[in-house]
Amino acid sequence: MDRINRICAHPRWKESVEKIRVLEQDRIFCRHDITHFFDVARIAYIENLEKGLGIPKEEIYAAAFLHDIGRHLQYTQGVPHEQASAMEAEGILNDCGFSKEEQNTILNAILQHRTRDMGQAGDLAGLIYRADKASRACLFCDACRECNWSEDKKNLTLTR
Numbered sequence: 189m190d191r192i193n194r195i196c197a198h199p200r201w202k203e204s205v206e207k208i209r210v211l212e213q214d215r216i217f218c219r220h221d222i223t224h225f226f227d228v229a230r231i232a233y234i235e236n237l238e239k240g241l242g243i244p245k246e247e248i249y250a251a252a253f254l255h256d257i258g259r260h261l262q263y264t265q266g267v268p269h270e271q272a273s274a275m276e277a278e279g280i281l282n283d284c285g286f287s288k289e290e291q292n293t294i295l296n297a298i299l300q301h302r303t304r305d306m307g308q309a310g311d312l313a314g315l316i317y318r319a320d321k322a323s324r325a326c327l328f329c330d331a332c333r334e335c336n337w338s339e340d341k342k343n344l345t346l347t348r
């Protein structure tokens with residue numbers, strides 16, 4: 189997990205996490221914080237093990253820890269955050285020792301993490317899409333009624 193520790197120590201990653209924290213201070217809906225990144229990483233890794241998908245652990249954690257990192261640019265400049273996150277992630281992945289091939293796989297998963305068509309895919313992008321959605325505990329959320337997630341997307345029963 190050496191390269192994941194390098195991501196977490198990267199100045200631009202830390203700066204973006206802090207910007208998101210400040211911007212989401214009064215947010216009543218789901219936040220995009222470290223807890224969310226861990227939830228996505230661990231849910232994805234559990235499915236990876238359960239289904240024997242064989243996707244490398246560091247690719248899963250890197251995608252999970254970077255997939256929402258550009259969220260602050262969605263709040264401040266209206267940039268869709270999957271695009272903003274991929275832009276920020278590219279330099280960070282490069283600095284942290286990920287090969288071009290690994291970068292492409294991880295960046296694709298970040299770019300696709302809001303694309304419903306990824307729901308069934310057996311690759312990293314599908315894994316991150318499902319873990320991202322499964323990480324939200326709609327059943328226990330006070331803002332569930334005001335949330336813009338459709339009723340069929342909300343996690344109102346426990347499945348994993």
Ligand SMILES: [Fe+2]
Pocket residue numbers: 255256269301302
């Ligand atoms: Fe997201």
Ligand SMILES: [Fe+2]
Pocket residue numbers: 220224228255256320
């Ligand atoms: Fe997310």
